[in-house]
Amino acid sequence: xxxxxxxxxxxxxxxxEEAGRISRGYFEDRGLGVDTKADGTPVTDADRLIETVxxxxxxxxxxxxxxxxEEFPDVNGDSGYRWIVDPIDGTKSFVHxxxxxxxxxxxxxxxxxxxxxxxxxxxxxxxxxxxxxxCWRNGVRVRVSDRSxxxxxxxxxxxxxxxxxxxxxxxxxxGVVLRTWGDAFGYAMVACGRADAVVDYTAQPFDLAPMxxxxxxxxxxxxxxxxxxxxxxxxxxxxxxxxHDQLLARVxxxxxxxxx
Numbered sequence: 001x002x003x004x005x006x007x008x009x010x011x012x013x014x015x016x017e018e019a020g021r022i023s024r025g026y027f028e029d030r031g032l033g034v035d036t037k038a039d040g041t042p043v044t045d046a047d048r049l050i051e052t053v054x055x056x057x058x059x060x061x062x063x064x065x066x067x068x069x070e071e072f073p074d075v076n077g078d079s080g081y082r083w084i085v086d087p088i089d090g091t092k093s094f095v096h097x098x099x100x101x102x103x104x105x106x107x108x109x110x111x112x113x114x115x116x117x118x119x120x121x122x123x124x125x126x127x128x129x130x131x132x133x134x135c136w137r138n139g140v141r142v143r144v145s146d147r148s149x150x151x152x153x154x155x156x157x158x159x160x161x162x163x164x165x166x167x168x169x170x171x172x173x174x175g176v177v178l179r180t181w182g183d184a185f186g187y188a189m190v191a192c193g194r195a196d197a198v199v200d201y202t203a204q205p206f207d208l209a210p211m212x213x214x215x216x217x218x219x220x221x222x223x224x225x226x227x228x229x230x231x232x233x234x235x236x237x238x239x240x241x242x243x244h245d246q247l248l249a250r251v252x253x254x255x256x257x258x259x260x
Contacts, residue, residue: 012105019050019103020121042091050087082108084209090183102184106209116210118184127188135218144220144240145193151175156186156198187211190238191218197239205232225255
């Protein structure tokens with residue numbers, strides 16, 4: 001790890017702890033201001049505050065870094081580093097009192113995601129990984145599951161509204177157990193070996209940016225639904241690697257018909 005990367009990762013971990021404190025405070029207080037964005041998705045006071053805290057801290061310590069967040073315009077930089085932040089992933093869950101929301105941070109170095117963290121404040125869980133350094137949950141190294149067949153596999157989904165009934169029926173016939181309340185929580189479950197895969201037919205780049213390094217460092221595989229190792233295809237799938245091709249073959253054809 002270079003010194004410059006190490007300093008940024010240290011800042012990211014400090015900031016994600018602060019993000020957890022802020023979001024958990026709003027979550028437990030329930031005095032939450034909620035607006036609707038142009039795309040119909042909710043945004044809260046907590047989303048804006050957390051992203052502002054990140055932006056201000058990064059600008060103060062690494063003024064030449066780029067920054068991409070969900071709530072405000074991109075900032076370009078010339079340092080070779082870019083921060084990608086989703087202040088609250090799973091805002092709908094957050095607004096409805098479901099404790100599976102997350103704070104997401106990824107660090108991109110010369111175009112490669114080299115660090116990612118999923119912080120689940122109300123589940124007391126932090127999953128993070130650095131390229132080449134393994135994947136860790138609350139300080140304990142974790143790995144993906146060892147299931148090699150679809151029969152009995154636990155597959156997570158953020159929601160089922162964009163799943164076709166044909167795909168769902170096909171997976172059920174093959175013994176797959178489908179579970180929702182996905183978002184970042186599903187990826188954390190896969191990284192920790194508690195689920196075997198997660199499929200997102202529709203997602204934004206800031207939803208998925210940390211997942212490539214987290215899942216691969218846990219021993220799994222993360223791709224878009226057309227099989228590319230990218231996080232910005234507006235869809236994604238993570239698995240333990242052993243069932244990746246089998247599952248991708250069942251779910252990928254539907255993705256071609258979903259307008260992003």
